[in-house]
Amino acid sequence: MCATPLIHNWFYNTKKPQNIPRQQLQTLNLEHKLNPKKTTSFCIKKNPLKHAKPLIDSQILKLTRTLTGYVVDGHMGYARNLFEKMNHSDTYIWNMMIRGFCNCGLFEEAIGFYHRMVLEGIETDNFTYPFVIKACAGLWDLIEGGKVHAKLFKVGLDFDVYVCNFLIDMYIRLGCVDCAERLFEEMPVRDLVSWNSMISGYHAVGNGLSSLRCFREMLVFGMRHDKLSMISALGACSLERFPQSGRAIHGQVIKSGFEMDIMVQTSLIDMYGKCGEVDYAERLFNGMSSRNVEAWNAMIGGYALNSCFLMSFSCLKRMQDIDNFNPDNITFINLLPACAQLGDGLKGKSIHDYAIRKGFLPHLVFETALVDMYGECGELKLAERVFGQMSGKNLVSWNAMIAAYVQNGQNKEALELFQDLLSESLKPDPVTISSILPAFAELASLSEGMQIHAYITKMWLGPNSFISNAMVYMYAKCGDLQTARRLFDGMSGKDVISWNTIIMAYAIHGFGRISIQLFYEMIKKGIKPNESTLVSLLSSCSISGMVDKGWHYFNLMKRDYGIDPGIEHYGCMLDLIGRTQNLDRAKHFIEEMPLVPTARMWGSLLAASRKYNDIVLAEHAADHILSLQHDNTGCYVLLSNMYAEAGRWEDVERIKRVMKKKGLVKTTRCSTVETICKTHRFVNGDKSHAKTNIIYDVLDIILRKIGEDTYVRSITKFKAPNLVRKRANSTEQHSVRLAISFGLISISIEKPVLVRKNTRICEDCHIAAKRISEITKREIIVVDYKVCHHFLNGQCSCGDYW
């Protein structure tokens, strides 16, 4: 009599009778777990307690019923009062209390009651642990959860199917998928819920492949799919973008008669939407006899994801008009990316305002989506504000803010935020890394780049093409083309972006021929060039001064590669025309091109005007830039320098006033140089370095050797005589020269002197650097923010145009 109920708990405790053949347990090698000895010992220990209980009289029964009522209604205050008045020896009322606390989210109380229960020697049973485990999951307390799990072995509930299913749920919620997996595999008996928990668990942690494997495997174990298995598996198909598997499950849905189930229909719409088959999703959606908010949300999300942004908004309107449904936070979370893609910050802002009015905020996912949207719409201040006000942030929120900074060119802020992230308890993931690497590429010194590389290697992320590509670019931008190439050559899965990156890497270093070579190599490997490939290629032609080749590829890109020239390609061509000194042609090109020129293109014209000292054209270009970007500091500075060189001091003062009024601050020019494990930073005229005296001595010797005076006269022919002296003085102590001087005496002779500059190198310093490379027989690499100058034997790889 005693053994039966225990074995029932231990082994057969499921809703439906189990029909797992013993043979299958053997194949799982779990035979030993069914050792009957254990059952007996458990019986003997537990049985006397059962008989020791006092009889339940009608009084107690009534109170217990009242207590249950309180718990069900969530009145835990009343329940607790009543509980304290009652006799506490009954497991049932303890279970009731723990359940009640759990359901109200009072997990600490639930755990507290469990501890008290154990302390008072009350017997725990198979109903106690599910709630306790749920409370551990709710508290994110893996340590307590582990203790409870260990306790289960002691009380002989370690194979209880219900309890185990709760454990699986807990381990997955706490991110310990391995524990869930191990537990699942060691369960002698699994029911439908066990399988479904694993399928949905894998889905929840983003492992669609394992989810689908589990979905297939359960059939092998004689377990049939129910609608929840199918819903989770459809989610896995969405995750992995597997339309074929999704369609197969759709067929199964129809065969098993679930196609009218609204939850299944919603999952199908979601799956087709995510797999890029929005037409299927739409057809299913239109065929639904009734729809709930989730279904509308899935459809809205499907439209947004498939670039049908306007459809997603009209779907929102239909949802309100036809079904009279109010959008919920998920509706808007789905719509925000549509605003972002449309670049419609106003629409995004109105959603934000509405969410505040309706009390949707604070909401972690919503706020993260807002940060993302504002970032993509160029509303960086608003993104910052939302992020700053978020009370709880997760890694995704941090990633969104970092990406927002990087997308809007605020690399310094991105790097600072990344540092903050590292000092929090959060660990960066592949998304963080691929977002932050471009900021390293723009700002980091090579040794800093190497540090982040080492850090990423230590993270053991496995092969990730996003990260590898970003790393190749980073090395190239930090001046180390060899390492960039080595990483590229070592990549196993080179995609089109990898090729674009390496072509661009050689482009910015001025090795146009190699870029073109790589372009043909890529085509030979069967990789189809895209828009960005042509941008890399045309940039390379422009930077290396291969004018004819540039026109050749520009004219043939449509015919040979099926790519329409976009704004970026026109930009490359404008650069290319600019360097031929034909400013009229450049002006005509920008005026006659079929696309609306961007501020960057006018910037390219401005740079050309500066190079060839055409102040009228420069003013024309600057007008256009400032009408598009009224806060473009670089534009003001460049114009002001041109006025200064022409001796137009009133105009210089005028610009200074405008900049002050707008609160624009000129970037402090600085150069950094790498020694073995240190980055040395210099500003113009810097005297703060520990070796300042030696640096200036070296600089003196070098300048005397290269005959500085000769060329200063040659390039300052338009200037007033008193200015010649002033300017000559100031360029002599430009940060680049200080960095080069220090590099020459601190870097071993066989290595190049690698200098990174945060602005473009000036004409004087460029000439000086060429001469220095000649007289010292050293290779000097100066990376400015656009190209890398390789100075060797008196020549520069940029061909003197930058």
Next chain:
DNA sequence: ATAGGGTTAG
């Protein structure tokens, strides 16, 4: 008299 599995963000 007490228990579990679905849709949302990069």
